[in-house]
Amino acid sequence: xxxxxxxxxxxxxxxxxxxDNPMYWVCLVIFPIIVTVFxxxxxxxxxxxxxxxxxxxxxxxxxxxSMIRKLDAFQTTKVVNKYSSVSEARTAIQQNKIYAFLYxxxxxxADLLSFRxxxxxxxxxxxxxxAGALLYKDLKTISTLGSAGVGSSLLSAKGATSDQIKTFLxxxxxxxxxxxxxxxxxxxxxNTMLIPGCLMLFMFILTPYSIGTELKFGxxxxxxxxxxxxxxxxxxGKLLPQFLMFLAVVYGYMFFVFGVLDFPHPGGIGVMLLLGxxxxxxxxxxxLFVSCLIPSLRMSxxxxxxxxxxxxxLVGTAFPVSAMDSxxxxxxxxxxxxxxxxxxxxxxxxxxxxxxxxxxxxALLVFAALPLLVIGRLKKAMVxxxxxx
Amino acid sequence: MERKTGLLNQIKEGIHDLCYxxxxxxxxxxxDEGVLTFFILVPLLYPLAYSWIYTNEVxxxxxxxxxxxxxxxxxxxxxxxxxxxxxxxxxxxCKDMNEAKDLIGQQKAYGVLYFPSxxxxxxxxxxxxxxxxxCDMSFMLYYKSIFQxxxxxxxxxxxxxxxxxxxxxxxxxxxxxxxPLDFDAxxxxxxxxxxxxxxxxxxxxxxxxxxxxxxxxxxxxRSQETKxxxxxxxxxxxxxxxxxxxxxxxxxxxxxxAVIAAYLTLIVPRIxxxxxxxxxxxxxxxxxxxxxxCIFFAMIxxxxxxxxxxxxxxxxxxxxxFLFLSGVSWPQSGIPEFWQWISSLIPSTxxxxxxxxxxxxxxxxxxxxxxxQALWIQTLVYFFITCLLYRKKxxxxxx
Numbered sequence: 202x203x204x205x206x207x208x209x210x211x212x213x214x215x216x217x218x219x220x221d222n223p224m225y226w227v228c229l230v231i232f233p234i235i236v237t238v239f240x241x242x243x244x245x246x247x248x249x250x251x252x253x254x255x256x257x258x259x260x261x262x263x264x265x266x267s268m269i270r271k272l273d274a275f276q277t278t279k280v281v282n283k284y285s286s287v288s289e290a291r292t293a294i295q296q297n298k299i300y301a302f303l304y305x306x307x308x309x310x311a312d313l314l315s316f317r318x319x320x321x322x323x324x325x326x327x328x329x330x331x332a333g334a335l336l337y338k339d340l341k342t343i344s345t346l347g348s349a350g351v352g353s354s355l356l357s358a359k360g361a362t363s364d365q366i367k368t369f370l371x372x373x374x375x376x377x378x379x380x381x382x383x384x385x386x387x388x389x390x391x392n393t394m395l396i397p398g399c400l401m402l403f404m405f406i407l408t409p410y411s412i413g414t415e416l417k418f419g420x421x422x423x424x425x426x427x428x429x430x431x432x433x434x435x436x437x438g439k440l441l442p443q444f445l446m447f448l449a450v451v452y453g454y455m456f457f458v459f460g461v462l463d464f465p466h467p468g469g470i471g472v473m474l475l476l477g478x479x480x481x482x483x484x485x486x487x488x489l490f491v492s493c494l495i496p497s498l499r500m501s502x503x504x505x506x507x508x509x510x511x512x513x514x515l516v517g518t519a520f521p522v523s524a525m526d527s528x529x530x531x532x533x534x535x536x537x538x539x540x541x542x543x544x545x546x547x548x549x550x551x552x553x554x555x556x557x558x559x560x561x562x563x564a565l566l567v568f569a570a571l572p573l574l575v576i577g578r579l580k581k582a583m584v585x586x587x588x589x590x
Numbered sequence: 591m592e593r594k595t596g597l598l599n600q601i602k603e604g605i606h607d608l609c610y611x612x613x614x615x616x617x618x619x620x621x622d623e624g625v626l627t628f629f630i631l632v633p634l635l636y637p638l639a640y641s642w643i644y645t646n647e648v649x650x651x652x653x654x655x656x657x658x659x660x661x662x663x664x665x666x667x668x669x670x671x672x673x674x675x676x677x678x679x680x681x682x683x684c685k686d687m688n689e690a691k692d693l694i695g696q697q698k699a700y701g702v703l704y705f706p707s708x709x710x711x712x713x714x715x716x717x718x719x720x721x722x723x724x725c726d727m728s729f730m731l732y733y734k735s736i737f738q739x740x741x742x743x744x745x746x747x748x749x750x751x752x753x754x755x756x757x758x759x760x761x762x763x764x765x766x767x768x769x770p771l772d773f774d775a776x777x778x779x780x781x782x783x784x785x786x787x788x789x790x791x792x793x794x795x796x797x798x799x800x801x802x803x804x805x806x807x808x809x810x811x812r813s814q815e816t817k818x819x820x821x822x823x824x825x826x827x828x829x830x831x832x833x834x835x836x837x838x839x840x841x842x843x844x845x846x847x848a849v850i851a852a853y854l855t856l857i858v859p860r861i862x863x864x865x866x867x868x869x870x871x872x873x874x875x876x877x878x879x880x881x882x883x884c885i886f887f888a889m890i891x892x893x894x895x896x897x898x899x900x901x902x903x904x905x906x907x908x909x910x911x912f913l914f915l916s917g918v919s920w921p922q923s924g925i926p927e928f929w930q931w932i933s934s935l936i937p938s939t940x941x942x943x944x945x946x947x948x949x950x951x952x953x954x955x956x957x958x959x960x961x962x963q964a965l966w967i968q969t970l971v972y973f974f975i976t977c978l979l980y981r982k983k984x985x986x987x988x989x
Contacts, residue, residue, distance in 0.1 A: 377723050
C-alpha cells in the first residue's frame with residue numbers, strides 16, 4: 202500500500218515536470234498531429250493521379266491520336282506534351298517535366314493495317330518507384346489495347362459476336378483480389394506504418410529524455426528520495442504519467458485513422474486496444490533499457506534516435522524483409538516497429554485471430570521487460586553521476 | 591587596442607576575425623563527441639547501413655500458394671510457368687482456400703492462385719476462363735510481383751490458345767495474329783527497377799541536411815548551456831560584426847561537409863554499385879549552394895534550442911516527412927499544393943530532386959536549373975536571417 206502511495210508521489214512530481222517543460226507537449230501533442238495530418242493529407246488521393254507523361258508521335262494518324270486520347274483518359278496518366286524526338290522527350294524526363302513517354306514511330310498505322318506488325322515503345326523511369334510502377338501499368342494497358350483494337354475490328358468484320366471477340370482476345374483472364382484494400386490505396390498501406398513509426402520514435406526518445414534530464418541537472422537524488430530509495434518505485438512513478446499520455450496519443454491516432462478515415466480494420470477494436478497497449482509498453486521498455494545501459498542523456502537519446510530511424514527501413518513494409526540479406530532478416534527482430542507492423546497487418550488489417558501473431562506479441566512483451574535486466578545500473582548512475590557536457 | 595579606420599583595414603581585420611572564429615568553432619567540434627557523432631560517425635556509417643539493407647534491389651521468388659480445383663493440363667501448365675518465373679515461386683499446393691488463408695496468416699505465402707474447376711473446360715468450350723489471384727496487401731512489392739507474373743503467364747498461355755484457334759500457316763502469321771501491334775517496355779535510368787537505386791540517392795542528400803541540423807543544433811545548444819550566450823556569439827575584441835561570426839562558423843561546417851558530401855555522393859554509390867552517372871563539375875556547382883543552404887538553415891533552427899538535447903526531439907522525426915516532400919517516394923506531381931509551398935522552405939527538397947536527376951538520370955546542371963536557383967535563393971535568404979538573428983543576440987548581450 203505504502204509503495205503505491207510512493208508511486209503516486211513520484212508520478213505527481215513527474216506531472217509537475219511535464220507541465221513546466223514545453224518539449225513534452227510539443228512532442229506528444231503538436232508533432233503527432235502534424236505528422237498524422239501531413240501523411241494522411243499527402244496521400245489523400247490513395248494513388249498519385251494525373252502524373253505527367255509525354256508522347257513522341259511520329260506517325261500522327263487518327264489511330265495513334267485516339268490511342269493517346271485513351272492514355273490521357275486514364276486516372277493515373279496525364280499526357281502533358283508532345284515531343285518531336287526521343288532525345289527531346291528524354292531531356293524532358295531529366296528536367297522533371299514528364300515521368301514517362303510513349304514512342305510511336307512513323308508508319309505505325311500503315312504497318313498495322315497491312316499486318317506488318319509495327320512496334321511501339323514506352324519508356325518509363327523508376328527513379329520514383331511508385332510513379333514508375335503505376336505508369337508502366339497504364340502504358341502497358343494502352344499498348345495491349347492497340348493490339349486488341351486491330352483484332353476486334355478484324356473479328357467483327359468476320360461476323361464474330363462480342364462475346365466471341367472477348368474470348369478470342371483474352372482466353373484466360375486474371376481476376377485480381379486485392380484483399381482488404383480493393384482500390385490499392387497507398388494511404389492505407391503506408392500510413393499505417395509511417396505514423397505509428399513516428400509515434401514510436403517520440404516514445405523512444407522521450408523516455409531517455411525524461412530520465413536523462415534528471416541525471417543531467419542533478420535532480421536524480423531527489424527523485425530517488427521521493428521514491429523512498431526504491432528504484433522500481435522511482436521508475437514506475439516516473440513513467441506512469443508518460444505511459445498514460447503515450448497511450449492517449451496512440452489511441453488517438455487509431456481513432457482518427459480507423460474511426461474517422463475508416464481504414465480497413467476487420468480485426469476489430471479489441472485487437473487495436475491491445476496493440477496500442479503493447480506498443481507503448483514496448484517503446485517505453487526499450488527507451489528505459491537504453492537509458493539504463495547508457496545513462497548519459499545525449500548518448501542514450503542518440504542511440505534511440507538512430508534505432509527509431511532505422512526501424513522505418515527494417516520494418517519491411519516498403520522493401521520486404523525477406524528480400525534482404527539473411528543477417529538483416531534476423532536483425533529486423535530487434536526493432537519493435539517490425540513487430541508492431543506484423544501484428545497490425547495480421548490481426549487488424551487482415552483480421553486473423555491473435556494466435557497467428559503470438560511470437561510478435563511475445564517479442565513486444567520482451568521489449569517491455571528488457572529494463573529488468575539492467576535497472577541496477579540506472580540506480581548506480583542516479584546516486585553518483587556527473588554530467589559531462 | 592587602437593582602432594584603425596579605412597576600408598582596407600576593416601577588410602583585413604574582418605578576415606582575421608573570421609579565421610579566429612573558424613578556428614574556435616573547429617576546436618569546439620573536435621572536443622565535442624556529441625557533435626562529432628552526427629558530423630562524422632552518422633554520415634559515415636548510416637549510408638552503409640541503408641545501402642546494405644537495399645542492396646538486393648528487387649524481390650525474387652515470392653512464395654505463393656495454389657488451390658487447383660481444375661486439376662487439368664492447362665492449370666498445371668499455368669502453375670509450372672508461374673513457378674518458373676523469376677519473381678514468384680509456388681510454395682504450397684492446398685486443397686482449399688481455407689488452407690491457403692491459413693498459410694498467409696503464418697506468412698508462409700503472400701498470395702494465392704485459385705483455379706476454378708471449370709478452368710480448362712471453359713477454354714475448350716471457347717468461353718473465357720478465369721484464374722483468381724488473391725494478394726496480401728500489406729506488402730506492396732509482393733503484390734506487384736504476384737500480379738505482374740500472373741498477368742504475363744495468363745497472356746502467354748492466352749497467345750498459345752489463340753494460335754491454336756487461328757489455324758495459321760506460318761510462324762510469322764502466328765506472331766502477327768496474336769500481337770498485331772508489338773510493343774517494348776523500356777525501363778530507363780533506374781534500369782533494374784531496384785529499390786536501392788530509387789531510395790538511396792534521396793537518402794544520401796537527406797543525411798547531409800539532417801546531420802547538419804543535429805550537429806549544429808547540438809553545438810549551439812552546448813554553447814548556450816555552458817556560457818550563456820557568450821559562446822554562441824563569441825564576444826571578444828575579435829568580434830564586432832555578425833558577418834564575421836556567421837561566415838566564420840559556416841566556413842568551419844562547410845569544410846567538414848565538403849569532405850562528407852564527397853564521400854556520400856561519389857564513394858557510397860560506387861561501393862554498392864548503385865547507378866551513378868554524374869558529371870563531377872556539375873555536381874560540384876550543385877553541392878555548393880546545397881551545403882550552404884543546409885548550413886544556414888541549420889543555424890537558424892539552432893536558435894530555437896535551449897538545451898542541446900532538445901534538437902533531437904525536434905529534428906529526428908522530420909526525416910521521413912522531408913523525404914516524402916522531396917518527391918522520391920511519392921511523385922512530386924501528386925503532392926498537394928499546400929505541402930509544395932511548405933517544402934520549398936526546406937533545402938533537402940531541392941537538393942534531393944536535383945541530385946536524383948543528376949545522379950540517376952544523368953541530367954546536366956542546366957536541366958536542374960529551377961532547383962539550382964532555388965538553392966541559391968535559400969542560401970541568400972537564410973544567410974541574412976542568420977545574420978539578423980546574431981545581431982539581435984549581440985545587441986541583447988551589449989545591453
